[in-house]
Amino acid sequence: MTTLGKLKSSVDAWLIRDDISVADEFPEILLLAEADIATDVRCLAQETTTTLTFTGQSAELPADYMEERFPFIDDNIRKIAYMTPKVLRENGPWQKGRVGAFYTLEGGGGTPPDDRVKMVIAGAASATDPLDIDVNYIKRFSGMTDDADTNWLLRNFFNVYLYSTLRAAAEFIQEDILEDRYAGKYEQAVGKLAKQENRKRFGGVPKQAYGSPRAIV
Secondary structure: OOOHHHHHHHHHHHHOOOOOOOOOOHHHHHHHHHHHHHHHOOOHHHEEEEEEEEOOOEEEOOOOEEEEEEEEOOOOOOOOEEOOHHHHHHOOHHHHOOOOOEEEEEEEEOOOOOOEEEEEEOOOOOOOOOEEEEEEEEEOOOOOOOOOOOOHHHHHOHHHHHHHHHHHHHHHOOOHHHHHHHHHHHHHHHHHHHHHHHHHHHOOOOOOEEOOOOEEO
């Protein structure tokens, strides 16, 4: 199994440098690499669904929340539509509309931390009449600290982790040529991953368009 320990030894073998200590500098380098990965990589393994229970007009999303895919209310009747925070509060449904007909996303959730994203809905649920909203979202890959740690991306697309970490290491030691080289390799690896994930989701069958405006599904 590919682990954090394997990643460390591979970075050491590729760089062949005495001015980077795996024990001392590597954790900081890994933080930079995983920040890039969190921004650039989107795949099926990151998708998950959580249920938010509203007893008012807001509920916190999970700490690993990165990006929304879609929310839904599992009663086959109600649909929930997005509005910007400003528009949501300026429209009648904010207080008097059907509970959960509209929603928005805002920061400031969590005490602490105060950086959690929260979902805010039009209409107020209550403790006696709560509302459950299922949210399908992209989660961040779990971080790694111990040599035995691993995650889906490291196991299945080791090159993405390797090149991202090498690029961050080259930036750390101020080797611009190496940084550019590994940045290019990282971008290629992410691009191949994106194509693979697209094939995984849609396969090779012809796509069909539904709805108005038309959407490929």
